[in-house]
Amino acid sequence: MSTAIDLAPEKPALLSPLNQRRLANFRANRRGWWSLWIFLVIFVVTLGAEFIANDRPILVSYKGELMVPALVDYPESKFGGFFATTNFRDPFIAEEIAANGWMLWPPVRFSYNTVDSYVAFSGANPPSWLLTREQLCQRYPLGVEDPNCVPGNFHFLGTDDRGRDVLARLIYGFRISVLFGLVLTVVSSVIGVVAGAMQGYFGGWVDLIAQRLIEIWTSIPALYLLLIISSVIAPSFWVLLGILLLFSWVTLVGIVRAEFLRARNFEYVNAARALGVSNRVIMWRHLLPNAMVATLTFMPFILSGSVATLTSLDFLGFGLPPGSPSLGELLAQGKNNLQAPWLGLTGFFTIAIMMTLLVFIGEAVRDAFDPRKTFR
Amino acid sequence: MSAPLLSVRDLSVSFGPHEAVRNVSFDIAPGETLALVGESGSGKSVTALSVLKLLPPTARIDGDIRFEGENLTTATEAALRAVRGNRVGMIFQEPMSSLNPVHTVGKQIGEVLAVHQGLRRNAARARTLELLDAVGIPDPASRLDDFPHQLSGGQRQRVMIAMALANDPKLLIADEPTTALDVTVQAQILDLLKTLQRQNGMAMLFITHDLSIVRRIADRVCVMTKGEIVESGPVGTIFADPQHAYTKHLLAAAPRGVPLEPAPDARKVVEAAELKVWFPIRRGLFRRTVGHIKAVDGVDLAIQKGETLGVVGESGSGKSSLGYALLRLIPSQGRIVLLGNDVQSRSWRALRPLRKHMQIVFQDPFGSLSPRMSVGQIVEEGLGVHFPHLTRAERADKVAAALREVGLDPATVNRYPHEFSGGQRQRIAIARALVLEPELLVLDEPTSALDVSIQAQVIDLLRDVQARRQLSYLFISHDLRVVRALAHRLIVMRNGKVVEAGLAADVFAAPRQDYTRQLLAAALDIVPPAADALPSAPRTD
Numbered sequence: 001m002s003t004a005i006d007l008a009p010e011k012p013a014l015l016s017p018l019n020q021r022r023l024a025n026f027r028a029n030r031r032g033w034w035s036l037w038i039f040l041v042i043f044v045v046t047l048g049a050e051f052i053a054n055d056r057p058i059l060v061s062y063k064g065e066l067m068v069p070a071l072v073d074y075p076e077s078k079f080g081g082f083f084a085t086t087n088f089r090d091p092f093i094a095e096e097i098a099a100n101g102w103m104l105w106p107p108v109r110f111s112y113n114t115v116d117s118y119v120a121f122s123g124a125n126p127p128s129w130l131l132t133r134e135q136l137c138q139r140y141p142l143g144v145e146d147p148n149c150v151p152g153n154f155h156f157l158g159t160d161d162r163g164r165d166v167l168a169r170l171i172y173g174f175r176i177s178v179l180f181g182l183v184l185t186v187v188s189s190v191i192g193v194v195a196g197a198m199q200g201y202f203g204g205w206v207d208l209i210a211q212r213l214i215e216i217w218t219s220i221p222a223l224y225l226l227l228i229i230s231s232v233i234a235p236s237f238w239v240l241l242g243i244l245l246l247f248s249w250v251t252l253v254g255i256v257r258a259e260f261l262r263a264r265n266f267e268y269v270n271a272a273r274a275l276g277v278s279n280r281v282i283m284w285r286h287l288l289p290n291a292m293v294a295t296l297t298f299m300p301f302i303l304s305g306s307v308a309t310l311t312s313l314d315f316l317g318f319g320l321p322p323g324s325p326s327l328g329e330l331l332a333q334g335k336n337n338l339q340a341p342w343l344g345l346t347g348f349f350t351i352a353i354m355m356t357l358l359v360f361i362g363e364a365v366r367d368a369f370d371p372r373k374t375f376r
Numbered sequence: 377m378s379a380p381l382l383s384v385r386d387l388s389v390s391f392g393p394h395e396a397v398r399n400v401s402f403d404i405a406p407g408e409t410l411a412l413v414g415e416s417g418s419g420k421s422v423t424a425l426s427v428l429k430l431l432p433p434t435a436r437i438d439g440d441i442r443f444e445g446e447n448l449t450t451a452t453e454a455a456l457r458a459v460r461g462n463r464v465g466m467i468f469q470e471p472m473s474s475l476n477p478v479h480t481v482g483k484q485i486g487e488v489l490a491v492h493q494g495l496r497r498n499a500a501r502a503r504t505l506e507l508l509d510a511v512g513i514p515d516p517a518s519r520l521d522d523f524p525h526q527l528s529g530g531q532r533q534r535v536m537i538a539m540a541l542a543n544d545p546k547l548l549i550a551d552e553p554t555t556a557l558d559v560t561v562q563a564q565i566l567d568l569l570k571t572l573q574r575q576n577g578m579a580m581l582f583i584t585h586d587l588s589i590v591r592r593i594a595d596r597v598c599v600m601t602k603g604e605i606v607e608s609g610p611v612g613t614i615f616a617d618p619q620h621a622y623t624k625h626l627l628a629a630a631p632r633g634v635p636l637e638p639a640p641d642a643r644k645v646v647e648a649a650e651l652k653v654w655f656p657i658r659r660g661l662f663r664r665t666v667g668h669i670k671a672v673d674g675v676d677l678a679i680q681k682g683e684t685l686g687v688v689g690e691s692g693s694g695k696s697s698l699g700y701a702l703l704r705l706i707p708s709q710g711r712i713v714l715l716g717n718d719v720q721s722r723s724w725r726a727l728r729p730l731r732k733h734m735q736i737v738f739q740d741p742f743g744s745l746s747p748r749m750s751v752g753q754i755v756e757e758g759l760g761v762h763f764p765h766l767t768r769a770e771r772a773d774k775v776a777a778a779l780r781e782v783g784l785d786p787a788t789v790n791r792y793p794h795e796f797s798g799g800q801r802q803r804i805a806i807a808r809a810l811v812l813e814p815e816l817l818v819l820d821e822p823t824s825a826l827d828v829s830i831q832a833q834v835i836d837l838l839r840d841v842q843a844r845r846q847l848s849y850l851f852i853s854h855d856l857r858v859v860r861a862l863a864h865r866l867i868v869m870r871n872g873k874v875v876e877a878g879l880a881a882d883v884f885a886a887p888r889q890d891y892t893r894q895l896l897a898a899a900l901d902i903v904p905p906a907a908d909a910l911p912s913a914p915r916t917d
Contacts, residue, residue, distance in 0.1 A: 018748070267744035271808070274703055275758035276731030285757075289748050 025368040032364020039357040046175040053108035053168035056088050061101035070106070089114075091141075094148075109152040110165035112172040112325035116155070117163070118148070124161045124333075124340035128154035158342045160333045166346055172325035174350065180241065181306040185299055188245055188306075192252030193288075193295055199253070200260025201283055207257070214250050222247040230318040240319060244309060251302055252295055259291040293369045300362030304355050311351060327351055379445075381406045381579050382427065382547055387439035389419070389426050396422045398603045400439075404547065409573065409580040411594035411611075413587060413626070415827040419603035420583045424549050427581070428460050444546070462492040465540030467533070469552040474536055475524040481508075481535050482520035488542045507538040512568055530561035534568065541572060548573070549581045554589065558690035559854065563898040566593055585828065587626065591615060599623045629829035631861040635684055635880070636843050642681040644713075645815050645848040646702065646734070651675045651710035653697045653872075671697040672708065673872035679816065682846040686863025686880060688856060688895070694872040695852045696739075699818040702850065703734055715815060732762040735809035739821035741801035745793040751804055752789030755779065758812045778811040779804075781844075782837060799830035803837065810841065818850045823858050835861050856899040860884060868892050 027033050051058055056069035067074055069088060076083040079096050086093060088103065097103050110116060118139045119125045128136055128151075133144055136154055140146035157166040199207040229243050263269060264287065272282050313319035314328025315335075327347055334344025380403035389397040397419040404410045412420040425431050427441055429448065441448040443459060451459070460466070468474040476484060485504045489495040495503055501520070508516035511534040524532055533553060540548055550569065554562040570593060573580055582594055590597050591611060598608040599622065607620040618624045652675075654668035671694040679685045687695045701708035704719060704727060712719040714730055722730070735758075738744035745754055755775045759766060766774070776786035782803040793801055802822060809817055819838070823831040835858060841847060853859050859866065860880065867877040868891070876889045887893045 267738040267740055268746040270700075270705055271736065271738060271744050271805070272757065273705055274731065274734075274736045275808070275812070276728040276761045277757060278728075278761075285749075286746055 022368045025370075026364050029364035029367050032360050032362075032367070035357040035360035036364070039354075039361060042174070043178055046171050046178070049171045049175050050106075050111075052106050053110060053112070053165065053171050054106045055109060055111045055114040056086075057103040057105050059104040060088075060097060061103075062097050063100045065101075105152050107152060108156070108165060108168050108171075110155075110168045112169045113164065113323055114168070115163045116153075116159060116165065118153070119155070119159055119163045124337050124343060125155055125159040125163070126340070127158040127342055128156050157346050158340065160330070160343060161337050161340070166330070166343065169325045169330060170327075170346060170350055173327045173330060174354070176237070176320070176325060177307050177310055177327055177354075180237065180310050181303045184241055184244055184248060184306040185303045187241075188248040189252055189295060189299060189302065191245070191249040193256050193291065195249065196253040196256025197260050197283055197287065197291065200257040201264055201279065201287065203261065203264070207261075211257075214253060218247075218250055220247070226313065227316070227318050230313070234321065235319065236321060240310070240313070244306070248302070248306065248309075251305075252298060255294040255298065256291045259294055260287050263287050263290045297362075297366045297369050300358050300365055304358040304362070307354065307358070308351075380404060380442075381408075381444060382581070383440075383442045384423075384427070385440040385442075387423065387426060387437070387441065389422050389431065389438075390436050391434055396435075396603055397426070400600075400603075400605050402598050402605065402608065404579045404581060406546065406579055407573075407577050408596065409582055409594045411582045411584060411590040411597045412600055413584060413590055413597055414600035415585055415626075415829065417602075418600040420585075420600045421551055423600070424551050424581060424583050427549060428464060428466065429456055430460075430466075458492075461488055461540075461545075462543045463545055464547045464549060465543070465545035467536050467540050467548070467550045467553045469555050475532060477524050480521050480523055481527070485535070485539050485542060488539050492543045503542070504538075507542055508535070510541070510572065511535070511538045512564075513538075528561075529557055530565060533557060533561075533565055537565075537568065537572070541576070544576060545578055547579045547581065549583075551583045552585070553582075555584070555586070559856070560690065560894055560898040562589075569593065587615075587630070587828070599626065625829060629832045631823075631832050631835045631858045635862050635864050636682070636839065637864075642683065642846075644678050645681050645715060646850075647678040647711075647713045648702060649676050649711040651677075651698065651701055651708055651712065653694070653701045653706060653708045670694075670872045672701060674710075675867075675869070675872075675874055677850075677867060679848045679850060681815070681848055682842065683865065684842065684849040684851050684863045686859040686866045687850065687852045687869060688854065688859055688866065689869035690854060690895075692871075693869040695854075695869050696820050697872075698869070699736065699820050699850055699852050703731075703736055703818060705736075728761070732758070732812040733814050734816040734818070735812060735814040736818040736820060737802070737805050737809055737822045740825050741798050741805060742793075742825070744805050745801055747793055750790050750792055751779070751784075751796075754793070754804060755789075755808045755811050758808065762812055774811055775807075778807040781810060781841065782807045797830075798826050799833060802826065802830075802834055806834075806837070806841070810845075813845075814847070816848045816850065818852070820852045821854065822851075824853070824855065831858065838862060856884075856896065868895065 045052065050070045054070055058068070058070045060067040060069055062079060069086065074086050076086045076093070079086060079093050081090075081093060088094065088097075089109070094103070120131060120135050120138055133149070137144050137146055137149035140149055143149070155165050155167065157170065159165055160169070195210065199210045226243055230240070233239055235243075260283075266286075269282060269286050272286055277285075310319060311326070311328040311331070314326040315331050316328075317332065319328055320326050327350060330343060330347035331351070334341070334347050337343055382404040384403070385401050387397060387400040388395065400419075400423055402410060412423060414420045422431065422435075426435070426437050427443075427448065429437070429451075431437065437449060439449065443464065446455075446459075448456065448459065475481075482501065482504050485507060486495075486500040489500045489503055504520065505516050508519060513519055513531060513534055519527070519531075524535070527535065537553075548569075553569070554565050557565060566589065569580070582590075584590060594611050596609065597611050597614050598605045599614070599620065600606070601622045607614065607618065607623045614623060615627065618627055651672055652670070653672040654670050656665040657667045657669060658664065659666045673694070675698055677685060687698060689695045697706065700706045702712060704712070708720075710720070714734055717730055719727065719730065749757075752772075752775055755778055756771055759771050759774060763771075772789075775789060779786045779788065784800065784803050784807065788796075793804065796804065806822075822838070823834050826834060838849070839862060842849065849862070851859060851863055863880045865878065866880040866883045868875045868883070868889070870891055876883060876887065876892045883892065884896065887896055
């Protein structure tokens with residue numbers, strides 16, 4: 001009997017039985033499970049946006065030297081020019097490199113801010129699959145025979161009214177939207193959980209006063225305030241994040257507070273108090289896991305809400321600085337160029353699909369954490 | 377015996393692959409009381425519910441249930457409705473949740489009368505008054521328009537009985553009707569059922585886990601375990617001469633043994649004087665304190681090393697609040713001295729070093745263990761606070777020793793609470809307290825949520841631990857039989873005040889106060905010294 005017992009699990013189980021059940025529940029919701037995978041694939045792919053849509057080649061071999069222009073800025077002097085940065089789309093540079101090596105271009109040869117000077121028409125250009133090859137290449141010096149008349153230089157989803165590639169802007173815009181949403185969700189959840197935990201655990205006056213303050217705070221019309229602030233401060237990614245954070249952290253306070261209020265008198269919490277465990281440890285070890293269920297359930301919905309807020313601000317022109325790739329700006333372009341419906345349609349479908357995926361994932365998470373859901 | 381009123385043959389009930397009841401057969405003659413006894417999970421309630429087909433639709437019922445010759449297993453819903461609440465009445469365990477909280481008592485009884493007898497308005501009202509009077513509700517006319525929450529637990533159960541009896545049923549099915557009630561109320565309800573049964577000449581199917589109630593009320597008894605009836609017969613025979621091993625086990629399971637004698641001049645471990653737990657009642661805009669709910673109102677106590685102080689009282693008497701206040705888990709006024717240290721004046725942080733000397737075991741073994749922590753983590757938690765210098769291996773050794781001491785295999789450290797039975801969980805909770813080597817252990821109804829046979833084991837364990845470690849217990853319980861097996865001294869509480877205090881043996885032998893006498897009579901008279909001294913249950917025929 002006196003064998004030494006190690007407290008660490010002999011076979012470290014990755015997930016507790018409860019979490020295994022939750023994972024199984026999540027996977028049982030096929031729609032949510034597939035949505036998660038589709039979303040993850042799109043997200044991971046757009047994370048590498050520079051390698052998919054860029055006005056610089058991914059790899060260049062020039063005079064035996066291997067270069068990665070997608071990641072590094074090379075001065076033009078390297079290729080016999082005199083500008084500080086190299087424009088690889090410049091025919092002179094392209095010929096120079098072609099003569100002394102090779103270039104590997106990404107599938108889309110435009111970045112979000114590249115203005116294509118060889119577009120077929122002025123203004124917004126329709127998607128390439130609506131045009132003939134002759135039309136697409138009519139502005140190139142050699143027409144259809146031009147070496148640049150390749151699919152990488154076509155605009156699969158057309159261009160906006162400034163000749164920028166919609167697909168490239170979409171890829172970059174999706175990335176920035178999701179990243180913005182994720183950061184906002186995580187930071188506001190952390191703040192919300194801490195605030196809710198304090199109120200719920202200590203209760204009494206702390207709770208009473210904090211609740212009233214939050215009520216006053218939430219009665220401020222956030223969107224108007226945002227408009228005012230962003231017309232004073234030049235909005236950047238982080239400024240915008242900070243402003244939105246001011247109002248988004250309250251979403252979770254209510255539910256976390258309720259969970260803590262409910263659980264703080266559980267017998268095992270009382271038992272921990274009787275053991276002399278400190279408040280902070282009790283909150284972290286015993287109460288937080290209870291609140292995490294509610295928090296995790298809400299997170300996908302907060303994420304989609306954050307993305308929607310950013311999009312609406314961009315649409316109104318108070319969002320990210322001008323020139324940034326953004327879905328809202330794409331929608332605004334669509335509104336201003338009704339003669340080019342591909343702009344609005346692209347923006348609409350992208351946002352609709354993204355939101356739908358997020359909501360489906362959220363529903364599956366909610367189901368997975370639902371203790372009353374019977375598991376078949 | 378005449379033709380049976382209810383005859384159950386080869387009843388099997390299964391929920392999916394799980395068979396809850398297997399081949400159960402019994403008869404009830406008119407006017408007879410049959411008790412179904414068993415521990416939780418034995419299938420006794422399922423059996424009772426299947427008689428009226430009140431089980432969820434997932435249940436599969438096989439066998440033959442005949443009531444007055446009519447086969448209920450094949451009966452249509454309409455035919456069943458004519459039986460339910462009419463010829464067969466039913467009482468449930470929880471009087472609060474069995475009554476609809478948004479309808480008045482009169483309306484709910486009236487509904488039964490309207491459905492089965494077509495009585496309306498004045499006729500229904502007159503009959504309702506008659507029924508409420510019959511079940512012993514004082515001044516029924518004024519109670520008619522009360523809502524369930526305005527009644528006490530006992531009164532609610534009386535209303536339930538009135539509803540069950542409204543249509544003069546031939547058979548009354550009572551599913552643990554007294555389990556949720558205090559002992560004195562329990563006794564009253566049992567007396568009431570017995571009287572009403574005699575008056576109306578109805579038969580009763582009485583489901584309970586409590587053998588003392590069986591002795592008091594039943595004519596015949598069926599002992600169930602694991603979905604099967606293992607033994608049945610007249611009450612006297614079963615109690616005097618049980619045949620089946622399980623029945624013997626159940627009968628022997630009542631908490632037994634006598635408390636150990638502590639050393640006569642042992643030092644005082646804890647002392648409290650004028651202890652008060654007052655919850656303020658606040659009213660109005662400025663939350664002015666207009667009064668107090670006096671949960672504990674001026675209690676003095678002292679416990680010596682190796683001694684058990686029993687605290688008994690009915691629900692709401694403040695006995696649990698007393699235990700919590702002693703550990704400063706709820707705020708209180710008055711002096712508390714633990715091992716010569718003043719507990720009340722210390723800050724929460726300064727109190728921490730003292731906490732390892734005083735520990736608590738809670739009533740509900742399902743609620744007191746965090747479902748997200750393994751047994752090892754649960755037991756170890758206090759060590760991290762009080763013995764932070766211990767190495768991992770030393771901590772593991774201490775946890776293993778504590779688990780061994782409470783009779784658990786130390787190899788179970790990596791398992792989670794939900795994998796254990798109620799008794800085992802209570803052992804884990806005790807191990808969590810013992811690992812800190814406390815001087816004082818507050819036991820807040822540690823056996824109430826457990827089956828009788830498990831209760832006895834936990835009591836034996838507590839006594840062993842006390843003998844080995846010279847621990848002091850504050851043992852809080854409403855169950856006098858359990859207290860008698862463990863406590864040296866006793867305080868009886870009522871409405872926050874100590875009604876009577878003294879040596880346990882003295883209080884049990886010669887209670888000085890009326891209330892104590894009443895409590896003892898209700899709780900212990902049900903256990904006569906020998907089964908043959910049992911007065912034979914009155915029969916109506």
